[in-house]
Every structure is written in structure tokens, then in C-alpha cells.
Amino acid sequence: MDYKELADLIFPNAKDISYYEEKYPERNLEEGAVVTRYAPSPTGFLHIGSLFQVLIASLMARKTNGVNFLRIEDTDQKREIEGATDAVIAGLKDFGIHFDEGMISNEEGKGEYGPYKQSQRKEIYESYAKYLLAQGKAYPCFASQEELEEMRKKQESAKIRTGYYGVWAKYRNLSVEDAAEKIKNGEQFVIRLKSPGNEEKKIKHKDAIKGNVEFPENDQDIIIIKGDGLPTYHFAHAIDDHLMHTTLVVRGEEWFSSVPTHLQLFYVLGFKPPKYAHIPTIMKMDGESKRKLSKRKDPEANVAYYSEEGIPKESVLEYLLNIANSNFEIWRKQNPNISMNEFDFQLNKMGVSGALFDMVKMLDVSKNVISRMNAQEVYENALNWANGYDKELAKMLQDKEYGLKVLGIERGNSKPRKDISKWSELKDNISYMYNEKFDQITEFSYGKISDESEISKIVKLYEEKYFDINDDKQTWFDKMKDLAEELGYAREVKMFKSEPEKWPGHVGDISTVIRVKLTGRQNTPDLYEIINVLGSQEVKRRLQK
Numbered sequence: 161m162d163y164k165e166l167a168d169l170i171f172p173n174a175k176d177i178s179y180y181e182e183k184y185p186e187r188n189l190e191e192g193a194v195v196t197r198y199a200p201s202p203t204g205f206l207h208i209g210s211l212f213q214v215l216i217a218s219l220m221a222r223k224t225n226g227v228n229f230l231r232i233e234d235t236d237q238k239r240e241i242e243g244a245t246d247a248v249i250a251g252l253k254d255f256g257i258h259f260d261e262g263m264i265s266n267e268e269g270k271g272e273y274g275p276y277k278q279s280q281r282k283e284i285y286e287s288y289a290k291y292l293l294a295q296g297k298a299y300p301c302f303a304s305q306e307e308l309e310e311m312r313k314k315q316e317s318a319k320i321r322t323g324y325y326g327v328w329a330k331y332r333n334l335s336v337e338d339a340a341e342k343i344k345n346g347e348q349f350v351i352r353l354k355s356p357g358n359e360e361k362k363i364k365h366k367d368a369i370k371g372n373v374e375f376p377e378n379d380q381d382i383i384i385i386k387g388d389g390l391p392t393y394h395f396a397h398a399i400d401d402h403l404m405h406t407t408l409v410v411r412g413e414e415w416f417s418s419v420p421t422h423l424q425l426f427y428v429l430g431f432k433p434p435k436y437a438h439i440p441t442i443m444k445m446d447g448e449s450k451r452k453l454s455k456r457k458d459p460e461a462n463v464a465y466y467s468e469e470g471i472p473k474e475s476v477l478e479y480l481l482n483i484a485n486s487n488f489e490i491w492r493k494q495n496p497n498i499s500m501n502e503f504d505f506q507l508n509k510m511g512v513s514g515a516l517f518d519m520v521k522m523l524d525v526s527k528n529v530i531s532r533m534n535a536q537e538v539y540e541n542a543l544n545w546a547n548g549y550d551k552e553l554a555k556m557l558q559d560k561e562y563g564l565k566v567l568g569i570e571r572g573n574s575k576p577r578k579d580i581s582k583w584s585e586l587k588d589n590i591s592y593m594y595n596e597k598f599d600q601i602t603e604f605s606y607g608k609i610s611d612e613s614e615i616s617k618i619v620k621l622y623e624e625k626y627f628d629i630n631d632d633k634q635t636w637f638d639k640m641k642d643l644a645e646e647l648g649y650a651r652e653v654k655m656f657k658s659e660p661e662k663w664p665g666h667v668g669d670i671s672t673v674i675r676v677k678l679t680g681r682q683n684t685p686d687l688y689e690i691i692n693v694l695g696s697q698e699v700k701r702r703l704q705k
Contacts, residue, residue: 230262470583475526
């Protein structure tokens with residue numbers, strides 16, 4: 161018996177690989193177009209690190225008029241969580257991530273290079289495993305768990321590398337006849353790659369982010385087909401990326417040490433390997449030290465957290481792009497009203513060490529993102545969020561005409577307000593504009609002016625002599641100065657600062673009294689705009705309250 165006959169015994173129905181090579185021809189794309197993918201395992205929620213990865217992959221595909229596809233890698237079925245695939249697809253859709261091809265639900269895919277779910281590609285992997293077996297580049301291994309454990313203990317006691325390699329690869333040189341006999345007798349086995357590597361030799365590799373690196377060659381006889389007949393991740397991804405014509409693999413740096421194994425697989429199979437880009441792990445400060453963002457400890461690790469908090473998807477993506485390329489922040493300041501998709505993202509400008517995740521910085525980015533929205537966009541986003549998470553805010557926003565006026569305060573000008581970072585802050589931010597909420601305020605602090613009789617005098621004079629809802633902004637502001645002057649205060653702040661002993665205060669102190677009387681707060685957006693939204697009748701009611 162020869163290798164080909166052994167391969168036929170193990171995979172009698174597997175097609176010749178030429179069938180699949182013809183079925184999945186080269187893509188008809190322009191030169192330089194990147195074909196990349198996001199290939200998650202359905203084992204849990206969508207992690208912020210995964211969103212970071214898929215954002216970078218999609219940017220690389222878009223900027224080169226290439227293809228970005230979604231492949232589900234579900235060969236480890238013991239770890240699969242029911243509904244996880246649909247959750248990942250829905251989570252990415254929420255962030256505006258759309259794929260050119262791939263899985264669009266747990267069972268359905270689109271595109272000419274599918275199936276895009278590894279559990280549906282078993283026969284393809286069998287063909288390539290048979291191809292390697294027929295050449296003597298792979299072999300059936302009958303090692304039991306007990307044998308492997310005993311081997312590991314011996315290696316540890318001898319203080320040498322653990323693993324299935326060299327003299328420790330017990331079934332590597334088993335004769336074809338003996339292997340066939342064991343298979344016919346029903347003995348359990350896996351298929352292992354017969355590694356051509358030598359651990360004492362080095363391979364050179366250029367990572368798209370980390371640059372030029374050297375690794376020892378892989379000499380481990382890795383498993384390529386498991387006992388359940390499904391492939392390992394290593395084997396499946398090499399075949400899939402070859403047949404789907406992936407040119408760039410963007411993945412987490414936890415896979416960096418697997419590069420020698422993966423390059424060797426491509427070499428043994430006769431494939432051209434894709435380029436690899438290993439993105440930095442997202443880290444978080446924990447006291448004085450950094451650690452990985454944890455699924456268990458950190459709520460912000462789950463992308464669902466941002467929806468619950470009402471942090472706009474654009475804010476999250478812009479912050480991640482900020483982590484990815486430090487020059488994005490400068491670009492955004494220079495181009496405040498252009499889509500982030502116009503930014504010229506560069507892989508080689510990514511940092512090679514852990515990317516530090518800073519929620520304070522993200523919320524600062526989010527304030528800028530929301531500040532660029534018009535009142536209609538703020539209203540629609542806030543209402544959508546409120547319908548799911550805050551019924552009271554949703555009720556407040558039922559009057560759309562009034563809601564648009566409230567949310568339009570200090571928007572659309574050269575210096576828009578930047579006091580909202582997430583929709584969960586909005587209710588408190590605008591509550592004083594709603595009578596029912598305003599009337600619940602019981603404590604008013606007027607700042608520098610605290611004497612009750614003085615406050616009453618300011619409010620009374622403003623209402624009787626200076627308040628007119630029809631005033632334009634300059635007239636209103638001039639009247640506030642006149643009010644300050646009539647009451648003996650400096651009509652200009654700079655006047656007060658030059659001779660503070662001359663006046664009890666300035667026009668700003670006077671306007672603070674009016675601001676607090678109308679809103680209950682010392683700090684608000686533009687008071688003139690607030691007055692015009694409240695209207696004459698409500699302003700007078702509040703002044704008299």
C-alpha cells in the first residue's frame with residue numbers, strides 16, 4: 161500500500177483539489193485591491209477589540225476598492241454559543257459595518273466564494289487533507305490522550321520543549337500498512353501535518369504593522385483534522401483564505417506566534433500566503449499598570465455597552481480610529497465636517513504595542529461627534545435611544561417641534577455646544593427646559609450675588625423694564641449691560657477687572673442671576689437662545705416664581 165491508497169482509505173469520497181481550484185477562480189479586481197475578512201468564532205458577544213479589528217479590515221478594503229467579507233469559523237463546536245453568530249452580525253450592523261459578501265445570518269450567506277461558514281465546508285477540507293496524505297506530507301496519528309499526557313510529563317521533567325515533534329512524534333513514521341490496519345480495526349485517529357521545519361532555523365517575515373521579524377521554523381506536527389472530522393483553525397483558515405483569495409489578514413497580536421505555523425501550511429499546500437497585519441491588543445490602565453480589556457471585568461469590552469449608554473456608533477468608531485492612527489485627531493480638527501471614511505488610514509502608522517483604551521478620551525471624542533450633528537440628527541438619535549432605554553426622556557421628546565427647538569440651542573454655528581457625550585446624559589442636560597422638571601427644582605444658587613433682596617431687585621427690574629421677547633441678540637445683550645449699569649454694576653467684565661473695588665460685580669454676575677432664575681443652573685448654553693425657546697409667557701412665569 162502507498163500514501164495515495166491510504167488517503168483513499170481515509171477519505172474515499174473526497175474530490176480532487178482541482179475541482180475547488182476551478183470552482184473558486186481568481187477575483188476580477190483592479191490591481192492593488194485588498195481582499196480581507198473578519199472571521200470570528202461564535203463563542204460570545206462582540207468585543208470592542210473585534211470591532212477594532214473589523215474596522216481596520218473594512219477601511220483597507222474600501223480605500224483600495226477591494227472586498228471585505230464575513231466568515232464564521234465554527235469548527236470548535238464545543239465552544240459555540242447559540243445565537244452568537246446572529247449577535248455578531250447584528251452588532252456590526254449597528255455600527256454601520258457592512259460586508260461585501262459572507263454570512264448575513266446564522267444560516268444564510270451571499271457571494272460566489274461560499275459557503276462562508278466553516279462547518280459547511282467539511283468536504284473541502286477533506287479534499288486538501290487527502291491531497292497532503294497522498295503526498296506523504298500528512299499522516300494519521302493514533303496517540304491517545306493518555307499517551308500525549310505521558311509524553312508531556314517526560315518533556316517537562318527533562319526540561320525540554322513540549323509538543324508533538326521530532327523523536328516525540330510517535331506515529332510520524334508508522335508504516336502505511338500499519339496505519340491502514342489500525343484504521344480498519346476502528347482505532348481513533350487525527351490527521352497531523354508532517355512538518356518539514358527545523359526549530360534551529362529561522363524564517364524571515366514582514367508583518368504589515370510590526371515590520372520585519374524573525375521566527376524559529378515550526379517543527380511541530382500540528383493536527384489539521386480532528387477526531388470529529390472537522391479541521392483545526394490553522395488548517396481551515398489556510399484553505400479558506402486561499403480559495404477566497406484573501407490578500408490581507410487583519411487579526412489580533414495573540415496570533416502573532418502562529419505565523420511560522422501558518423506560513424508553513426501555505427508552503428506545504430503550495431499556496432501563496434496573504435499578508436498578515438497583527439493589530440495591538442486593546443489595553444486599560446488598572447492603577448499604575450496596564451492590562452488587557454477584560455470581558456468579565458470591564459463592561460466597555462462588550463460593544464452592547466455603548467448602545468446601552470447611548471454613545472453614538474460614530475463616536476466609538478472615531479475613537480478606535482484615533483487609537484489606530486494618531487494623526488487622525490489632527491486630521492479631524494482640520495476636517496470637522498468630512499466623513500471619517502475620507503481619512504487616509506495607513507497600517508504602517510499603527511503602534512506595535514498595546515493600544516490604551518481611555519473612556520474619558522472616548523467621551524471627549526463623542527462630545528465633538530455630537531456637536532457636529534444638527535438638531536434633527538440629535539433628536540432622531542436621542543429618541544431612538546430613549547425608546548429603548550429611557551421612557552421618561554422619550555415622553556419628553558414627544559413634542560417634536562419643541563424638542564427640535566431645545567436641541568437646536570447653540571447648534572449650527574461656528575462654535576457649537578459640546579456638553580453632551582452620550583444620550584444617557586441628555587435628559588439631565590435639557591430637563592430645565594421642561595416645566596414639570598423645572599418646577600421640581602427647590603434650591604437655587606445664584607453665584608456671586610446671594611442677597612435675596614438684591615436678587616429680587618435684579619429680577620423685578622429685568623422683567624418690568626428690560627425683557628422683550630422680540631429683541632435680537634445684540635439688543636438683548638446691550639439691555640443686560642444697561643440693567644447692570646442701572647443697578648450699579650460694571651457693564652463690562654473688563655471694566656470690573658481693571659477696578660474691582662469700584663463695583664459690587666459685573667454684567668456677568670447679573671446675567672447669572674437671570675440664568676439661574678430661568679433654568680436653576682449657573683452654567684447652561686446660550687441664555688438668549690434659551691429665553692427664545694421658552695417663550696415670553698414661560699419666562700415671565702419663571703421670573704415671578
